[in-house]
Amino acid sequence: WESSFEGRAVVRVGRSAAGIAASWSRSDSLFAPEELGVQANISGDAWKRLRRAVDDLGLWGLTREGEYFGLDGATLQVEGRRGMVYRSIKRCSPRGPLWFVGRLLCDIAGPPLSTLDL
Numbered sequence: 780w781e782s783s784f785e786g787r788a789v790v791r792v793g794r795s796a797a798g799i800a801a802s803w804s805r806s807d808s809l810f811a812p813e814e815l816g817v818q819a820n821i822s823g824d825a826w827k828r829l830r831r832a833v834d835d836l837g838l839w840g841l842t843r844e845g846e847y848f849g850l851d852g853a854t855l856q857v858e859g860r861r862g863m864v865y866r867s868i869k870r871c872s873p874r875g876p877l878w879f880v881g882r883l884l885c886d887i888a889g890p891p892l893s894t895l896d897l
Contacts, residue, residue: 780881780897782853786811788892790884792821792829799826803888816888825887832883833859836876838866853897855881 781787786807793800795818803816838859852872857880859866870877878897885892 780853780855780885780895783851785853785895788885788888788895790888790892792826792884792887795820799823801887803892805892814891816892821887829880829883829887832876832880833857836880838868838880839864841866841868855897857881 780789786805786809788803788805790801790803798820800818801821802818804813805816806813836857838857839861854869854871855873855877856867856869857877868877873881881897885895885897
């Protein structure tokens with residue numbers, strides 16, 4: 780997530796030796812230092828909700844066609860890898876399933892990202 784006026788945030792979710800883990804970083808502006816979040820395991824329920832949301836989004840079938848960028852608002856980018864298949868999509872001020880995936884990732888990361896206004 781990158782906002783024209785409120786900075787940027789990144790949430791990473793992936794497998795680790797201890798299970799499924801999430802970590803995050805956030806910056807209040809393009810010029811401010813990044814604040815790094817602690818990597819922590821997420822619950823099996825949170826992992827299932829995220830996988831279901833990504834499936835509802837249809838990430839694995841999406842292409843970069845339809846990407847657009849705005850000058851105001853926020854850009855949300857979702858990347859994922861399933862086996863050898865990698866996808867990355869980016870949309871300006873999205874709604875619907877893409878917004879929901881972004882909201883869920885921020886909620887999984889916890890404060891302060893869970894309070895972001897996407």
